[in-house]
Amino acid sequence: METGTDGGWIDEMKKAQGTLVFQEYLANSCSLQKWICEAVLAGVDMIKIGFIGFEKQKPKIINVTETKVRELEQVISFKEAECWPILKYILDVLFSCETGTSTYVLARSPYTPLAIKLYNLPVKE
8 A cells, every 4th residue: 555645545445446336326326326317318328437535625536437327227226117107207297287377396305315305486476
């Protein structure tokens, strides 16, 4: 292990990329699944994931890894077929809302995992 200003932790992180991706999936599964859905909808084959650390309170890019979307789906047990019914349900709910009388905000609930809420905000006159 190299020793320097970073104590060698950057080199250790570069060696354990697969473990880091899995740990980030556990901590940020919603974000990673959202990125995969967006990539599938956009027809993208590859995703770049960047790892950023902080050295003396300044962000520093540690590593950027590029992976195939299909391989990442397999690693995190993501099933594309399960996305379409969820998306269809959300769109059905949004299309059933009245137009012109209110503004709607779709937001992820910060307190309940995997929950979203649709807020109805009155239009200001």
